[in-house]
Amino acid sequence: MKAIIFDAPGKLALRKVPEPEMAADEVLIKIDACGLCTWEQTIFAGVEPAKFPFWGGHEIAGTVIAVGPEVSPPVEIGQPVAVASLTRCGDCYYCRRGLDNHCLKAAEKPAGGRPWGPAGFAEYIAVPRYMVHPLANTQNSQAGILAEPLACVVRAVKRANLRNGDTAVVIGAGLMGLLFILVARYYGAQVIVSQPSALRRQKAVALGADYALDPRQEKLVDFVRRHTEGYGANAVFYTAGGQQAIADGLQALAKDGRLVVYAPIHPDSAMTLNINDFHYREITLTGSLMHDHQSFVTAAELISKGVIELSLFNVLPMPFTQMEAAIEKAKDRSIHRVMLYWPD
Structure with missing residues (x-):
């Protein structure tokens, strides 16, 4: 072959x-x-x-x-x-x-x-x-190419303990960011997207994001607090943007909020954290790598039910x-x- x-x-x-x-x-x-x-x-x-x-x-x-x-x-x-x-x-x-x-x-x-x-x-x-x-027999088999990235997103969302009514921030609106939007909305969250590209912001809103901002023009922290009655986001999902985007995401969290680092940073480098933020605000910084078996099962089900379709992208x-x-x-x-x- x-x-x-x-x-x-x-x-x-x-x-x-x-x-x-x-x-x-x-x-x-x-x-x-x-x-x-x-x-x-x-x-x-x-x-x-x-x-x-x-x-x-x-x-x-x-x-x-x-x-x-x-x-x-x-x-x-x-x-x-x-x-x-x-x-x-x-x-x-x-x-x-x-x-x-x-x-x-x-x-x-x-x-x-x-x-x-x-x-x-x-x-x-x-x-x-x-x-x-x-996958459901009614699905074109090519739709299966979304299952692996979708499974990764499902696992990351579960690690954030996202609940109905929460506010989720998605940093970056490439394919992975768009999948985070769709899954977060599926779980009943309000979604705010941070993305410099106007084209990608438009696509994010078209797929269900409630708000989208350009972080070069508006401060993420101020934008998020303005749309959450001053409390901040319950979850932040980092897919792109570098260290500053992660630092801004941490500041945008509400108390007991969770930031999930989905994507790596290249080249690898250290960043400074304010440890008191973790103590006084009880926030969590964690990561999510790949998918697990159960998240892949869920992804295949979402594709089979037509919740996630290839035509959306x-x-x-x-x-x-x-x-x-x-x-x-x-x-x-x-x-x-x-x-x-x-x-x-």
């Missing part, structure tokens, strides 16, 4: 590799589409550390074409699915504590000399049943055979996701 492999930063190749051998407890999936995530883009650019050669592709949507005899619960051939290509062994320290997104087996070197990575940049993938999340389909051009095109801030597919 065909696959895209990153050999080094800035270097990739379209290769012929052996088709996956499906084990008795695995499901073989034809990959219909795969999102080109920022993670793969930063690895290709040499910004994000990775093991090379690297086999990317983790926002996977496909169709079941074969099912192993020991697969349980069963899944039907022809079923559209989203794939959570993250190892969850169930036995390590973190899995046993319900933190399967930190599974110790996830970073292990693949067997058989296969390049490291989730392996969605390919025509087929064979995975254990727990990675396979069926500016998605650009491009063939895998134009990967380098796709990586370049993904830099266009008006595009929410480049969706890769294999041409007929």
Whole structure:
């Protein structure tokens, strides 16, 4: 089969590799589409550390074409699915504590000399049943590319303990920020978005944000307090903007509020915190990394119910055979996701 492999930063190749051998407890999936995530883009650019050669592709949507005899619960051939290509062994320290997104087996070197990575940049993938999340048959299978990023957002929102009637601030309105808006609104929160780009602010409001501000023109703290009777936000979700955006988000929190750092900062650097804020205001600064099994289940359900649809976003389909051009095109801030597919 065909696959895209990153050999080094800035270097990739379209290769012929052996088709996956499906084990008795695995499901073989034809990959219909795969999102080109920022993670793969930063690895290709040499910004994000990775093991090379690297086999990317983790926002996977496909169709079941074969099912192993020991697969349980069963899944039907022809079923559209989203794939959570993250190892969850169930036995390590973190899995046993319900933190399967930190599974110790996830970073292990693949067997058989296969390049490291989730392996969605390919025509087929064979995975254990727990990675396979069926979507409603009425859904186009390509909608499954949203399941992985949506699952990450669902987990982050749960870590903020967001409740109906709360006020949530979303810093950044790229694809992830827009998903935070949709999920926060689904849970019944008022949503304020901080985003310099006028185009992205307009899209945020169109998808349900109650307010959107340009942080270059208005102070986030003042704006949030003006729209919360002076109390501040119950939750802040950081998706972009750097250290100053995080510092402003902390100041915008109400007492007992929580700021969830969803995205990393490149290059990594230290920042100064006022520890007394945590004592006197009882605020929480935490992070959220990837998704867990339950958040992926929820994401697949939201897509199957039509709560989150591919048509809500500016998605650009491009063939895998134009990967380098796709990586370049993904830099266009008006595009929410480049969706890769294999041409007929």
